[in-house]
Amino acid sequence: MSNRRLAHSDLADFAAEYPDTGTEIKADRNNTGRPPGKVLSGDLASCAQQHSITVRSSPVPFNRTLAPSEAMHTASGFYTGYTTGVRGQLDQAALSAAFQFLRKTYPVLSCSITRDAMGGTSIGSEDDVSIVASLHGAQSDEPLAGFPDPGDRVTAVHVVRRGADLSWVTLLIHHAIADGAHGIQLLVDLWSFYADVVEDREIVVCSHPYPQSIEKILSDRSLTVDPAEAPGADQPPTLSMMTVDTRLTVEATNALVTFGHRTNATINSLVSAALLMATTEALDIGIGELVYTYSVNLRRRLIPPVGPAEGTNVLGIAQFTADVSAGKDIAALARAVTAKFSSDLAVGGVQHFYFHNIGDYMRSLPAMPGLPLWSTNLGKIPTLDSPADIAIEDFLISRYAQKPQFVTTSLSGGHIITTFNGQLNIWSTMPEIYASTVANRVRTLLTDLRIYFGRSVRRKME
Incomplete structure (x- = not known):
């Protein structure tokens, strides 16, 4: 036409x-x-x-x-x-x-x-x-x-x-x-x-x-990609799972942003650090024993850049393992996450991990304590157009699988991070035995900022 x-x-x-x-x-x-x-x-x-x-x-x-x-x-x-x-x-x-x-x-x-x-x-x-x-x-x-x-x-x-x-x-x-x-x-x-x-x-x-x-x-950008087989999905979750929504208020989200500016840490790195700290506490393991894996949108990191709808899954994979001596300072841990990401991105590890190592990674999941710590950050959800007679008040991620028995543990266990209407949201699908514990601890780590710098700094931020 x-x-x-x-x-x-x-x-x-x-x-x-x-x-x-x-x-x-x-x-x-x-x-x-x-x-x-x-x-x-x-x-x-x-x-x-x-x-x-x-x-x-x-x-x-x-x-x-x-x-x-x-x-x-x-x-x-x-x-x-x-x-x-x-x-x-x-x-x-x-x-x-x-x-x-x-x-x-x-x-x-x-x-x-x-x-x-x-x-x-x-x-x-x-x-x-x-x-x-x-x-x-x-x-x-x-x-x-x-x-x-x-x-x-x-x-x-x-x-x-x-x-x-x-x-x-x-x-x-x-x-x-x-x-x-x-x-x-x-x-x-x-x-x-x-x-x-x-x-x-x-x-x-x-x-x-x-x-x-x-x-x-x-391939079109002359970046070498080794042939790879799609990883098998025949390892079903062995634990009962549940989904928990950890949602911060607008005020708490703004306070976290201010905290990040003061400590040279991004919101994503602070959430990553909170997830690491809360999960290792729930599993009663050292913080250096858990591998934190997260997807990275590569669209703006490629030359030329890729539009949102120009690719299917334009993702890289980043990983972080904390130093065994890492303390309880969430800002320091967050900066370590960012530093490791920047280093891996510079040498191409984030872009190529998906193709070289994902099969081995997926096969290694059952050997990890509990479930792997996996996250993806969708960022700030844009304002959604709507006519005057309706209001779009909420946003969340839902999941549907035609054959749930073949959903791999990495898809069953993980965290999706977004910000909608000024509120930070973390949708976490975790083993039921510790899901609420982790979610409550993450909320505390991201809101009770006095535990890092004292009550006087909290008052200045507010």
């Missing part, structure tokens, strides 16, 4: 060129007023009739074998859910239309993952891959309550009603096609399209290229 603006009379042609505008709705008749089934292009057309829609390009057929950094997530069918807490009357039809516009903007979201007879995995575009926009009729505090198996689709949207005017809205994306930075960009654009639909703004659909693997990205 050439670059043009669609008039109302062009809607039939638009639907014909993009035939997969059907949206699967799995809903409770008594609570939603709409029976389960297929909502055809009429819903999208009824929204589109009120807007000017610009289509700048059409997706082209696409198929390729998944790279090891992508295929490692297929054994379990692992999806990351970017969940927003919404207050107000959510327009389900507008959300479905926004999701469809998102898929047209990022054609990879219309792909499916397939596995061949030899166990190889590939991703390819298919004209008849319908989208999943599901609605759970009963009220629930669980963001993924009632979520249907998405099959071989790589993305879905799920809505759970929490009350008369409260909803969880989750954008789920298969980890094989998007890491956190990529997923956050998709979430931002989903809500932007939703606001466009509801507030009668002009809608622009501009197709992005299909994202590349980190292997291809590094």
Whole structure:
């Protein structure tokens, strides 16, 4: 389709060129007023009739074998859910239309993952891959309550009603096609399209290229990557796990930022130090006995840089082991984490660890005490666009696995760090036997700063 603006009379042609505008709705008749089934292009057309829609390009057929950094997530069918807490009357039809516009903007979201007879995995575009926009009729505090198996689709949207005017809205994306930075960009654009639909703004659909693997990205920059096999995922967790949300207030987050400025430590390094200290205390081991591993977004660290949606999992892996003589000074430990990272990054260890050592690392997990200390920091979540009649009040990470028995311990045990609406959040999935202990200790380490410098310094910071 050439670059043009669609008039109302062009809607039939638009639907014909993009035939997969059907949206699967799995809903409770008594609570939603709409029976389960297929909502055809009429819903999208009824929204589109009120807007000017610009289509700048059409997706082209696409198929390729998944790279090891992508295929490692297929054994379990692992999806990351970017969940927003919404207050107000959510327009389900507008959300479905926004999701469809998102898929047209990022054609990879219309792909499916397939596995061949030899166990190889590939991703390819298919004209008849319908989208999943599901609605759970009963009220629930669980963001993924009632979520249907998405099959071989790589993305879905799920809505759970929490009350008369409260909803969880989750954008789920298969980890094989998007890491956190990529997923956050998709979430931002989903809500932007939703606001466009509801507030009668002009809608622009501009197709992005299909994202590349980190292997291809590094190869294109003449950075050597050794061939690697995707690590096996046949070692299930042996401990009962639970997820704990450690959320600081805005005031406590600001105080921690000030503390970091005064001590030459970043928020990420301070959280890393707190996780190390709390976990080793809970496991009753020396601080030098635990290997701290965390993912690093490489997009801005490559030349030329990589856009959020230009790659799938554009990640490096950093590791840190504290000196056995490390004391209880969280700022000193945080600076040590940063120093080790800077050194490894300079020699290429962060960029290449993922390919050279990850198989050995994954196989070594059962020998580690408890579970490995693993974290990823998604940074500050951007402001999400929303129309005047709703407010996006919360953000959290949800997880879904089609085959949870194949989720590796590194994915089951770990911490996701974000900042949303000025609040630092740490979502921790840990063995139930010490999850609460670690979470409470992390909160204390990050908020009761008097234990490091005394009450007078705390008063100055406040």
